Amino acid sequence: MNLLSSPFTRQSLKTHELMRMVILCCIPGILVQAYFFGYGNLIQIALAAATCWGTEAIIMIMRNRPALRITGDHSALLTGVLLGIAVPPFLPWWMTVIAAVFAIGVVKHLYGGLGNNLFNPAMAGYVLLLISFPVAMTSWQPVAALSQHPVGVWDSLQLVFTGFSADGFSLQQVRMTIDGIAAATPLDTVKTDLHQGLTLDESMLKPVFGSFAGAGWEWINLAFLLGGLYLIYRRVTSWAIPGGMLISLFVCSAIGFAFSPDGTASPLLHLFSGATMLGAFFIATDPVSACTTVRGRWIFGALIGLLVYVIRTWGGYPDGVAFAVLLANMCVVLIDHYSKPRTYGHKEAR
Amino acid sequence: MMKQLAEISWQGLWKNNPAMVQLLGLCPLLAVSSTVINGLGLGIATTLVLLGSNVTVSLVRQWIPKEIRIPVFVMIIAAFVTAIQLLMNAYTYDLYLALGIFIPLIVTNCAIIGRAEAFASKNPVVPAAVDGFMMGLGFTLVLVTIGAIRELLGQGTLLSGSDSLFGPVATSWTIELFAYDNEFLIALLPPGAFLVMGFIIALKNIIDSAAQERAKKSQPAAKIERVRVSGAAE
Incomplete structure (x- = not known):
């Protein structure tokens, strides 16, 4: 039997461990979302995370801070991941880039960087897009099972970067459900x-x-609930x-x-x-x-x-x-x- | 005299700019600066009112009792605004419709009553007139700059709708720099105005601090003269 005596020290997570834990706990939700909505969101997450990380590094260099050490705290990555999850899967790539640059450059660093921002950077970037491009930002396609034109990896990449799938279908055509109604x-x-x-x-x-x-959405929400409960269990x-x-x-x-x-x-x-x-x-x-x-x-x-x-x-x-x-x-x-x-x-x- | 007028002009255009430094009249500044022409129109109207009110207040400053000066200033300004509003209604009707409520609201622009109170009521006519004109010009320049940035970001054009201010001759003045499939709406909406305004103020502060730095460098370091204190007594 182990007997513990005082004083007890509590081990608290460091910033980068905390952020990494949150990102890891997003994964079940991301996977379920990819299962229902195709590869679009994975592309968006990669794009947003890379842009956020790059913007953070550039601004850190501009502010004469040690760029590598500070971007190592994963907070910019987390912002990018959350932004990538939130936007519609086949949003044109430049919109995601604008939101990511705005989130890190304006919302986070103009207020003084990590720990000083008043607003949630990912959501501020999302709202910037929602106000600017309301149509594109509400263009979710139907879940894969209901879709008239199933979309593969190559199609997803083409849709995000050119606006048309490999077969020449536009986003609005891809959004058609089996019964021919835009979803x-x-x-x-x-x-x-x-x-x-x-x-x-x-x-x-x-x-x-x-x-x-909602079909698909219920499972996505359950997956995020699961990840969230684990975060609470680990006291993050x-x-x-x-x-x-x-x-x-x-x-x-x-x-x-x-x-x-x-x-x-x-x-x-x-x-x-x-x-x-x-x-x-x-x-x-x-x-x-x-x-x-x-x-x-x-x-x-x-x-x-x-x-x-x-x-x-x-x-x-x-x-x-x-x-x-x-x-x-x-x-x-x-x-x-x-x-x-x-x-x-x-x-x-x- | 010329030196004083130059100083007044510099104050109005840069050092004490009503929009960038005093942050007065922000409501019209942010609301109508969605295009160059809207900004220019409101800027000209404000400048004319400012010029007129400064001259009038300066002329009658001896006869206004201190206790009721504010209502008197407001009435003078309101008279000029009414005149401008009627003129715009007559000659630039489209612009009059585009600016809407913000023309009568020039009365409440704090920059105008601020100049009447702080400058025109204490100075003779000529400096007061120059002050009013330069403050108005400074305000207009900021309006046009914000309008240009927002119009460019929002719809990729410059000088759109210039016929509403300059008449049918100007219909072809619109420059389309690039075409959007979907407009970048946030630049055209009020939040965009706040963002652009913030960046302009930041830019001005950068320029000012750089100028200060340069001035400090060019000035020779003050010589330190030491007084010998040791070994003086014998």
């Missing part, structure tokens, strides 16, 4: 259908939906932010669903569609731009969940994780100020 994402479909007066049950009969949420992130976000999104959508079961998306659909799980475990938990106090993190997460629900239900965009994270980033200083823990031996400040 929309599940969240988009629900939004349009509810707007047109269909009930949720009628909308859910469409082929873009799977057994309980805490419960507070993902817990706050998922509970708040569930409560909001449950209230909406209880009042209008036909007119709003179900809680299950909200939790397992779009970028919910990716956002909760990998994006909102960015240690730099999120809250630092425990109570603050619950509030921060809950605020993101509420905003995601509001944007998805009443906003102009089908998904709202990126906007919600950026809006919550703005509130971080305020939340941290009012959620400071009481110091032992001191009275609560009045």
Whole structure:
């Protein structure tokens, strides 16, 4: 039997180990996404990660910092990976490059580099694209099983770099489903259908939906949930932010669903569609731009969940994780100020 | 006299530029600088108002009681803005429609009341007129620069819609540098204006600090004279 005696030291992970762990935990989600949506996202991830890393290195040289040592912390790689996961698989390559350069150059380094950025770089890059190129950024193709023109590796590369597949199909043709309708994402479909007066049950009969949420999307979300749970198990992130976000999104959508079961998306659909799980475990938990106090993190997460629900239900965009994270980033200083823990031996400040 | 006027001009164009340094009048600056012509139009209108209000305030400065000077300034400015608005409505109707609410909002441009309060109410007519014109010119230059950058990034053109300001002669002035399949919308939307503005201010600071560095180098180092303190007493 091993007896341990005090003092206990806790081994905390260094920045590069932490970032590497987060990247590794993304892998199940990335693989499931590649299984359903083809090789596009793998290309995007490679492209975004390489651009982020290169931009970081160049800026470090411009700022007279040791470029190799600092880019070795993998934080730029993580930004690139998250950006690559978030964008549509066959986005033209130069859009991904613009977003990656903006994320690292403007959002991260103009504020002073790692540890000083107010906003989540990956999401700021994503939002830059979403505002600039709304059509391209919402052009997801249907899951591979529903697609009229299956796309291989070579086709994917051609689509990303030239806009046409090897057989000469354009992106819009590739997006056709078997029944000849351009595909929309599940969240988009629900939004349009509810707007047109269909009930949720009628909308859910469409082929873009799977057994309980969007076809394919439900498994992607489950895979990210799995990776996220491992992150929490290894204490890389805490419960507070993902817990706050998922509970708040569930409560909001449950209230909406209880009042209008036909007119709003179900809680299950909200939790397992779009970028919910990716956002909760990998994006909102960015240690730099999120809250630092425990109570603050619950509030921060809950605020993101509420905003995601509001944007998805009443906003102009089908998904709202990126906007919600950026809006919550703005509130971080305020939340941290009012959620400071009481110091032992001191009275609560009045 | 000439030296003073040159100093006033330099203040307005660069050192104390209303847009880049005082950061006044940001609302119209960011809202209408989506193209060169919009920026130029609003810049000219603002310059004319600034010139008129500075001259008038300077002329009547002895008779304005200190306590009610602000309302008086606002009324003078509002009169000029109304005149400009009617002129634009008559002669450049398309531009008048494009700028919309931001023409009457020139009244609230802090740069104008700021110059009336800080300069025109304390100085004679000629310096006040030069100050108003140069401040307006500085504002216009920044507007046009931001407009050019945003127009180029956003739609790949320069001087689009120039007929709305210069009449039908100018229809062919539009330069299309490159064609986009999809417009780079963020440059045309307000967030793009904030980003471009930030970069312009940063550029100005770089130029200023480089100039300071050069000035420091060209100045000979001050000579240090030592007083002998040891060995003086015998």
